[in-house]
Amino acid sequence: VREIIHVNILGNSYDITIDKDLIANVGLEIKKIYSGDKIAIVTDNNVDKIYGARVFDSLINAGFNVYKIVIPAGEKSKCFKVLQKVYEELIAFQINRGNMIIALGGGVVGDLAGFAASTFLRGIPYTQMPTSLLAQVDSSIGGKVAVDLSQGKNLVGSFYQPRAVFIDTQVLETLPERFLYDGMGEVIKYGAFKDKDLFKLLLSLNSKEELLENIGVIIKACCLIKRDIVEIDEKDMGDRMLLNFGHTIGHAIEKIHNYEVFSHGEAISIGMYAITRRSEELGITQRGASEGLKEILEKYELPISFKGQKETVSSIVSSISGDKKNIGKKMNIILLNSIGDGFIKAIYQNEIDDYISLDY
Numbered sequence: 001v002r003e004i005i006h007v008n009i010l011g012n013s014y015d016i017t018i019d020k021d022l023i024a025n026v027g028l029e030i031k032k033i034y035s036g037d038k039i040a041i042v043t044d045n046n047v048d049k050i051y052g053a054r055v056f057d058s059l060i061n062a063g064f065n066v067y068k069i070v071i072p073a074g075e076k077s078k079c080f081k082v083l084q085k086v087y088e089e090l091i092a093f094q095i096n097r098g099n100m101i102i103a104l105g106g107g108v109v110g111d112l113a114g115f116a117a118s119t120f121l122r123g124i125p126y127t128q129m130p131t132s133l134l135a136q137v138d139s140s141i142g143g144k145v146a147v148d149l150s151q152g153k154n155l156v157g158s159f160y161q162p163r164a165v166f167i168d169t170q171v172l173e174t175l176p177e178r179f180l181y182d183g184m185g186e187v188i189k190y191g192a193f194k195d196k197d198l199f200k201l202l203l204s205l206n207s208k209e210e211l212l213e214n215i216g217v218i219i220k221a222c223c224l225i226k227r228d229i230v231e232i233d234e235k236d237m238g239d240r241m242l243l244n245f246g247h248t249i250g251h252a253i254e255k256i257h258n259y260e261v262f263s264h265g266e267a268i269s270i271g272m273y274a275i276t277r278r279s280e281e282l283g284i285t286q287r288g289a290s291e292g293l294k295e296i297l298e299k300y301e302l303p304i305s306f307k308g309q310k311e312t313v314s315s316i317v318s319s320i321s322g323d324k325k326n327i328g329k330k331m332n333i334i335l336l337n338s339i340g341d342g343f344i345k346a347i348y349q350n351e352i353d354d355y356i357s358l359d360y
């Protein structure tokens with residue numbers, strides 16, 4: 001069944017549509033929201049190989065003038081060099097301010113194409129067609145778009161809402177397994193800090209097949225949570241920080257390993273477990289929560305600790321202190337009261353040691 005989630009962010013209102021077969025019918029869907037003629041698809045070479053032609057043909061059949069921009073797959077493409085290539089191709093296609101960009105791919109394509117859309121000619125409309133689980137539950141919603149600098153990830157970006165988000169759940173069948181479970185890290189995060197029923201559902205599934213059978217419901221639950229949060233806190237000054245559950249430690253783990261050992265979902269998985277285990281010890285979190293997290297994370301092949309590595313807590317902390325999300329000397333961490341009930345706690349940066357314990 002088709003699910004439509006309405007998003008209303010300060011003057012920008014649009015729908016997230018979740019369904020099967022959106023890829024094949026994208027032309028008809030775009031017709032409903034866009035009356036211009038030119039459309040530039042931005043995608044990566046992996047996604048292009050599988051879905052590029054289907055999307056292209058559907059748009060052509062709906063009468064659009066279509067041009068495809070294919071970038072190399074991978075985080076390295078979220079950079080100024082590739083961004084400039086995208087701008088150049090948009091110029092070659094003679095895109096104007098009334099035309100539309102479609103971001104077809106994972107979070108890399110979504111962030112890069114979204115940032116290109118937000119800046120090219122001071123902003124042109126764009127549509128998100130997320131194809132990775134992470135992009136479907138997280139990066140395509142909320143309007144954060146960005147590119148990386150060599151000094152760090154997402155350092156140049158903006159808030160720029162799409163005209164529509166089309167989530168075709170069928171495309172997850174071709175997503176490599178590691179990326180599927182990587183996205184499950186974020187899915188579990190939503191359940192852990194906001195949705196006990198989602199958490200229970202995830203615990204009850206026993207295979208990749210069962211997961212994919214239920215993925216529409218799961219994605220909808222995540223989109224609703226993120227929608228509710230970004231509607232009240234588009235610019236990430238308050239409640240949106242809840243989305244960072246597990247991320248302070250997770251980001252540090254990614255950074256220490258040069259983004260090469262752990263995927264984002266794996267790193268936040270360790271982060272969620274570590275902070276919850278500790279806050280349970282401190283009597284803040286209901287007992288048993290960390291065991292619940294351990295069970296669910298292991299079920300989805302996500303790690304809860306580093307194996308055979310000797311990173312010290314202090315090097316993680318120093319890496320955290322460089323986290324751009326810290327304002328002044330205070331910082332916010334996200335803890336659970338219990339599964340399904342997270343909260344934001346403001347602490348002094350020098351207290352962070354108390355909340356991090358990775359020796360288990």
Ligand SMILES: NC(=O)c1ccc[n+]([C@@H]2O[C@H](COP(=O)([O-])OP(=O)(O)OC[C@H]3O[C@@H](n4cnc5c(N)ncnc54)[C@H](O)[C@@H]3O)[C@@H](O)[C@H]2O)c1
Nearest residue numbers: 046073074106107108109131132134135139144171174175
């Ligand atoms: N804007 C936000 O709010 C936000 C939130 C979270 C993450 N992000 C960003 O998202 C990025 C990570 O996104 P990602 O994990 O989707 O990575 P990705 O875009 O690199 O996609 C992962 C891999 O899967 C392939 N792929 C995608 N969909 C496929 C499909 N259906 N079938 C086969 N292969 C497919 C891609 O080609 C790629 O190789 C990071 O840059 C991160 O900073 C942004």
Ligand SMILES: [Zn+2]
Nearest residue numbers: 186247264268
């Ligand atoms: Zn994340």
